[in-house]
Amino acid sequence: MTTEPLPPSATVPDPAGVRPAIRAVPAYPFTPVDVPIKLDQNESPYDFPADLKALATARMLARPWNRYPDLHAETLGARIAAYENWDPAGVVVTPGSNVLIKLLTELAGIGQTVLTVSPTFSVYTLEAQLLGARLVQVPLQADFSLPVADLQKALRENPPGVLYITEPHAPTGHVDTEAAVREVVEAAGDWVVVLDEAYHQYSGTDYRALVRAGENRLSLRTLSKAWGLAGLRLGYALASPRLAAHLRKLVPAFNVGVLAETALEVALEHPGYVQERAAEVQRERERLFAALRDHPTWRVLPSRSNFYLLRTPDAEAAYRHLLSHGIVVRRQDRLPGLEGCLRVAVGTPAENDALIEAAWAFR
Structure with missing residues (x-):
């Protein structure tokens, strides 16, 4: 089952007060699909531990719900x-890191x-x-690595603003x-530098030390991925503290x-499960690579x-094939440099087995 937003009527104009930038931008590109195996949103395949x-x-039941947080x-x-x-003065919390990107x-x-x-x-x-910002994008290298020299050049040639670097x-x-x-970070001067580390538990990378070394730097982290708490x-x-104080105003x-x-307080008291599950995902990722x-x-x-x-000769055909096997993934083939590509999240061992079987059944 798919759900599609209803298109606006061609005979009904947008309200004049809606900014042109809003009218010109399509909605966030996601359509839910109801199938048994969901590998399209990079979520943890495991729920928050039952205990x-x-x-x-x-x-939660012991706390008053009639008072503001x-x-x-x-x-x-x-x-x-x-x-x-x-x-603590440098920590800013919001409902999801997407909100922080907007802010x-x-x-x-x-x-x-x-x-x-x-x-x-x-x-980004x-x-x-x-928001009507000046958007500048620099193509990745052919191996998807950072184009260091080109980013340094863009930092010099454009008015300062915010630089997003995602690792992984x-x-x-x-x-x-x-x-x-x-x-790249040290070339940024007065720019606000955001190191988005949403997936760092899976890669073993950690840029807190680099962030600490500059007043204009920030690490973005989430509880939606390795912590298994996307629903919260x-x-x-x-x-x-200085940069956080300005961000907190928004x-x-x-x-x-x-x-x-x-729920987050409980998770932070018992973080061991995060490392265990990240290690399990890493093992499954390598097993998938070997199998495919x-x-x-x-x-x-x-x-x-x-x-x-997954780079395929025909992303549409590959996507439909997996869907016919009850597996939903994310098409990325419309993005520059990702022709034929599907993005696939690492699932549970059983889900990954199903993906491997479906992949080898493709003709």
């Missing part, structure tokens, strides 16, 4: 700070520049377009050398409810995240 879910539920999730922010070994574009992009690579995470470009990269799963990332919608930024008051906050390495027409591209790209 921790029960503990969180008991705490913290103004800016200060209690939760302090617990994140303790977990990340960070100054960072408001902070440093409106009337200025949003600089990123191409292809890239679609929310979407928010730049919606989305949607390719590529991880750059620390030296390459450092070269929580993300956070690690920054200098965060709506009381934006994290007590129920999500309670010799496929006659599909090619698995290297990745150090919880997803990978």
Whole structure:
């Protein structure tokens, strides 16, 4: 089953007050598909552990629901700070890192520049377009690595704003050398530099030290991936207290409810499951690569995240074939440099077995 938004009537004009930038930008490109195996959104294949879910539920029931939560999730922010070994004044919490991307574009992009690579995470470009920022994209190298010299050139030639670097990269799963990332970050001068580390548990990378070394730098992290809490919608930024104070001005008051906050507190008290599950996903990822390495027409591209790209001769045919086997993945073939590509999340062992079987059944 698919759900499609109803198109606007050609005979009904948009309200005149809607900004042209909003009218010109399509909605976020996602259509839910109801099939048994869901590998299209880079989620953890595992739910929050049942015992921790029960503990969180008991705490939720004990809390008053008639009172507002913290103004800016200060209690939760302090617990994140303790977990990340960070100054609590530099932690900013919102309902998902997508919200932080929007706020960072408001902070440093409106009337200025949003600089990123191409292809890239679609929310960077979407928010730049919606907010009327100057969007500059620099093509990745053929091996999906950072175009260091070209990014340095773009940093020099464009008015400062916000620079997005994703490690591991989305949607390719590529991880750059620390030296390459450092070269770009240190060339950024007065730009606000965002190191999006949504998938860092799967790659073993960690740029907190690089972020600490500059007042203009920020690490973006999420509870939606390795933590297995996408349904709760929580993300956070690690920054200098000064940069965090400016970013917090844009965060709506009381934006994290007590129920999500309670579940996160429980998760932060029991983080061991995150490392165990990330290791399991890494093992399954390598098993998938080995099983598909010799496929006659599909090619698995290297990745150090919880997803990978499959390059096929015909993305539409490959997508439909997997769908007929009850597996939904994400088409990426319309993005520059990703011709024929599908993005596939690493699932449970049983889901991965089904993917391998379906792949080898393709003719």
